Amino acid sequence: MMYLSVTPSPHNLGTNKTSRVMASVMLATVPGVATLIYFFGYGVLFQIAICCLTAILSEMAILKLRQKDIAINLKDNSALLTGILLGISIPPLAPWWIGVIGTCFAIIVAKQLYGGLGFNLFNPAMVGYVLLLISFPVAMTNWLMPLELSHVVLSFSDYISAIFTGVTTTGLSIHELRLGIDGITMATPLDTLKTDLTLGLTSGESMQKPVFDSLGGIGWFWVNIAFAIGGLALLKLKVIRWHIPVAVLGSLLFFSLIGYLLNPDSQGSSIFHLFNGATMFGAFFIATDPVTAATSNKGRLLFGCFIGLLIYVIRTFGGFPDAMAFAILLANMTVPVIDYYSKPTTYGRGGNNE
Amino acid sequence: MLSLLSSWSLELKTIINLVDQGHQWKFHGGIHPPSRKERTKTLAISTIEMPQQLFLSLSQHIGQPAVPVVAIGDTVQKGQLLAKQDGFISAAVIAPTSGTISDICQYSNCHISGIETQTIVLTPDHLNTWRTKLPLTLTSDHQQILERIKLSGITGLGGAGFPAAVKLATKAAIEFLIINGAECEPYITSDDLLMQERGAGIVAGIEIMAQLLKPQRIIIAIEDNKPQAITAMKEAAKQSIIDIIVRAIPTLYPAGGEKQLIEVLTSKQVPSGKIPADIGVVVQNVATSHAIANAVLLDEPIVSRIVTVTGELVDKPGNYEVPIGTSIEQLLIHAQFKPQTQQKIIIGGPMMGFALQQINAPVIKSTNCVIAASINELPDAPPEQNCIRCGDCEQVCPANLLPQQLQWFAKDQDHKKLNDHNLFDCIECGACAFVCPSTIPLVQYYRVAKAEIRQTTEDKRQADRAKDRFEQRNIRLERDKQERLERSKKAAEVRQAAMSKNSDGDAVAAALARIKAKKAAAEESSDAPNKDRVAAAIARAKAKKSAQTTSPEPAAQESDDIDPQKARVAAAIARAKAKKAAQQQKIDSSNDQSTNADTIETIDPKKARIAAVIAKAKAKKTLELEQANNNGNDDKSVTVADTIETIDPKKARIAAVIAKAKAKKALEQQQSNNNNDQR
Structure with a gap:
């Protein structure tokens, strides 16, 4: 008798695979990462490399401890993606161990100890980021000023040296690198505005500083644009759906507009909020992480709106300059409730349609 | 109601209009x-x-x-x-x-x-x-x-x-x-x-x-x-x-x-x-x-x-x-x-x-297509990976279910949640499994879960039915027991009432006394009053003995005043006989009745019980009579004391058991006959 293979239906499957989803997201970060490199130098690449390596090694280690199949689980690319996302979030010249600690925590604690891919409540990259931000606030807020404002030209080896030893080959510390021509430390636009507002300046006065240009913060506007382009590509490829990014950006626009109209002197404009810091990166690449987001379309809209609101509130009234990580983690907590109350109406149970 | 109907027909009209408009x-x-x-x-x-x-x-x-x-x-x-x-x-x-x-x-x-x-x-x-x-x-x-x-x-x-x-x-x-x-x-x-x-x-x-x-x-x-x-x-x-x-x-x-x-x-x-x-x-x-x-x-x-x-x-x-x-x-x-x-x-x-599992299977009416697929054409699904909650399944579900949620619940065998999420509205079209990036065999999980729920429901239904039956049976048995107790209590009361009217005494003692009296009366004409005393003694002994087996009080009472009540005793005998005859008649007729009735209708269990009770009563009665006869015969012997001893209570009990068994057997026979008739 000939061998008949008996499998349950359906017998044909689509071509979409988890590994492909993850790889697409990684690829979509390319424009954003390239822009970051353009404005802030190669440090970004090193941070991403450190985080990716750590992610893979820690994933392998924890899978071995958990007695899971290493090859199959590694192939889903989820650890690599976490590494990339965290690497993008870390200041370009942060010491190497920052990325290592953050990634280990993200992979081992935030993901695998919750049961691995699909079981984690919180976005691993953001958990790692927040751990670092709280534990090493100085290192984590030491963003370089844009290269065009810098008076030092860094070579490739300078970056390696700075990341692994804390000083460049010419002996400049990271603090010294962040000094402007006028000898004043330059922070990110969000940080600058926050500090200036606490110093009693108006937002308009703050915006006169060299870190800002007509579009907001120098470099950051374009970084956000680049990440948005990557995000739109993901939408086009149907890797992500529009609900979360649109809701995040829409609600951020809405709340910041209201705030700005009520109090233009002490708050950034909507444009400032939308194209600064991690807004586009977060809206398209972090908040859309399917594992930790709501599942239904309605739920995703709610989830995104909540993130947008939190970004605005934390940026404006909180103690940290940017808010994406906190906003997303807080929203992650609400997912089970959102999912429960945003169940779609099953076919034939609507009542009015009979 | 009328407005509802008219709005419904209006709605229908608009649907038909829309359909007509393409x-x-x-x-x-x-x-x-x-x-x-x-x-x-x-x-x-x-x-x-x-x-x-x-x-x-x-x-x-x-x-x-x-x-x-x-x-x-x-x-x-x-x-x-x-x-x-x-x-x-x-x-x-x-x-x-x-x-x-x-x-x-x-x-x-x-x-x-x-x-x-x-x-x-x-x-x-x-x-x-x-x-x-x-x-x-x-x-x-x-x-x-x-x-x-x-x-x-x-x-x-x-x-x-x-x-x-x-x-x-x-x-x-x-x-x-x-x-x-x-x-x-x-x-x-x-x-x-x-x-x-x-x-x-x-x-x-x-x-x-x-x-x-x-x-x-x-x-x-x-x-x-x-x-x-x-x-x-x-x-x-x-x-x-x-x-x-x-x-x-x-x-x-x-x-x-x-x-x-x-x-x-x-x-x-x-x-x-x-x-x-x-x-x-x-x-x-x-x-x-x-x-x-x-x-x-x-x-x-x-x-x-x-x-x-x-x-x-x-x-x-x-x-x-x-x-x-x-x-x-x-x-x-x-x-x-x-x-x-x-x-x-x-x-x-x-x-x-x-x-298909067997290639020799035939084309049936619903066989619309046979696909002979190479393993490359329709490959086996790759190993299942973890659900990443991407929600693609939900986007494609024609029943608007939450397939990924159903999958978690199915894996947990959480039947309540599965029902809450309308598992049974799934039409098993396979769209969810088709789009799943983690190649989870979703439909298969739903099929298994549905089968499990159906099985559980069926098991529960059967268990409930068995439990219900058991409880009903207990209630019935308890009720029957109560009825029996009630009946015997009533019967005892009636007996008590009848006896207190007669002789304020126990029925058995009375019967014994009656027999004594009869015998004494027969011998009275020839013998001296001496014998009378003997008879009285025997009667007393009898009474005493019966008092041992039955309630002692009335027997003790009675044994002393037998003599002056001879006349009443004779009357009692007559009554007992009449009663017995009447009962016999009743039994016969009821037996006949039940046989006739049963040939047409199903056997009434109540009737059968009644018949059993009657038969038992009959057996008892025969036993009593037997005992009484034995007593009577024994009385003829010379030594009174011996006589009393020879009436072995054990023997009487054995006889009773035999009689009961006989009665039971007769009853069974009758029942089986009835059943046969029925068939």
Whole structure:
């Protein structure tokens, strides 16, 4: 008798695979990462490399401890993606161990100890980021000023040296690198505005500083644009759906507009909020992480709106300059409730349609 | 109520208006699997040579298996009834050609389970002789037409295999008759070719169904990837005496699902747990419609069907019209099947069809497609990975469920949550599993979960029933016990009352005393008062003894005043005798009665119990009499003391037991007789 293979239906499957989803997201970060490199130098690449390596090694280690199949689980690319996302979030010249600690925590604690891919409540990259931000606030807020404002030209080896030893080959510390021509430390636009507002300046006065240009913060506007382009590509490829990014950006626009109209002197404009810091990166690449987001379309809209609101509130009234990580983690907590109350109406149970 | 009705009819009117304007709706989700229909969609329907044997399963449909009306060795003609439908949801089996019934046995069936079913094996005589045909017309009596459809063994030929006559016999007012030519599953082209080549036959069937159902609108729905079929059907519909709308619907799996098709064409959703007729809709497949026309207008019941044979492993794919019962192996051989070391034979489409387990299984009425797929063409699913909650499944679910949530609950065997999330509204279309990036066999999880829930529900139902029965039994037993106690209490009271009237004494003691007195009286005439004293002593001893066995008080009382009460004793004897006689009579009559009654009716358990009680009482009575007689005899002996001793209480008890047993036996005999009578 000939061998008949008996499998349950359906017998044909689509071509979409988890590994492909993850790889697409990684690829979509390319424009954003390239822009970051353009404005802030190669440090970004090193941070991403450190985080990716750590992610893979820690994933392998924890899978071995958990007695899971290493090859199959590694192939889903989820650890690599976490590494990339965290690497993008870390200041370009942060010491190497920052990325290592953050990634280990993200992979081992935030993901695998919750049961691995699909079981984690919180976005691993953001958990790692927040751990670092709280534990090493100085290192984590030491963003370089844009290269065009810098008076030092860094070579490739300078970056390696700075990341692994804390000083460049010419002996400049990271603090010294962040000094402007006028000898004043330059922070990110969000940080600058926050500090200036606490110093009693108006937002308009703050915006006169060299870190800002007509579009907001120098470099950051374009970084956000680049990440948005990557995000739109993901939408086009149907890797992500529009609900979360649109809701995040829409609600951020809405709340910041209201705030700005009520109090233009002490708050950034909507444009400032939308194209600064991690807004586009977060809206398209972090908040859309399917594992930790709501599942239904309605739920995703709610989830995104909540993130947008939190970004605005934390940026404006909180103690940290940017808010994406906190906003997303807080929203992650609400997912089970959102999912429960945003169940779609099953076919034939609507009542009015009979 | 009236306003509700009018608003409802208004709504209906608007829906019909919208339908008339060509409006269509969308169902939730849906997918675009690769259609792979190109291989066969231009190949005309062709026939294959008559096989050497036909295997006609009695279970080719949803519902009860058919019941054979032929025996091994019978010669049959084409179209002859081989097995009749059993019950409302069942379908007849027809001889696809003339020949001999060579066997009726268990044989492989074209079913997902791979379980063998009762099968009639027909050896064709290759003469293909029809039985006499008695065609009906469109104007024939409805009942007659329905009966003809039923007798022709027509089931839904789209794949589900639901008996067609059941749907057509609905009493509901039908607004829409939908003819399903969507054929949304990949690969399959049998309906496509049928529509292209035999549109007139399909329309004739529609006319018959329209006659039966009197729908307000008739719509033939065809997916827009079948332009030739659409043209052909439009042409055929034009020739019809009735208005038939031919509607091209967007190609989107599973648009051909009954519920989805209804939503696309009418915007209505079939409420959960209801059937389309409940919302005024009947859906029939195009092939079913064609078969109905054949059965009614030509009196040709379902003897063959069109099967698409396709897949990479057949060199001669096609749309073959094959006799029902042809083995799939033979069909594949005809299509030049090239077996490999490993392959899948899929019956139906790749989305909802099943992998065949035995290649010798026959074509049945619902076999619309056979896919001989290489392992590269329809590969096994890669190992399941963790769900990443991407929600793609939810986006494509035509039932608007939350497949990923259902999957978690199914893995947890959380039946309550599964029910809360409407697992049973899943139509198992496979869209969720198709899009799942983690290749989770979602549908399989749902199937298992459904089976588990059904099993649990059934187990619970049975356990509840058993528990209920047990409790009822306990209540009954308790009630019987109470009744018995009540009866014996009453009887005791009556006895007590009767005795206190007589002698303030115990009945047994009284009886003994009576016997004594009688004897004494007999001897009195000859003997001295001396003897009188002896008799008195004996009576006393008797009384004492009986007092030991029964209640002591009254006996003790009585033993002293026997003498002066002789007269009363005699009277008591007479009364007892009379009573006994009366009882005997009653028993006899009641026995007679019960026997007579039981021959007609079922045995009344109460009656039987009464009879038992009576018999027991009788036995007791005989025992008493016996005892009394013994006593009497013994009295004749000289030594009083001895006499008392010889009345062994043990003996009396044994006698009682024997009597009881006898009575019981008699009763049993009687009962069994009654039972026999009954039978």
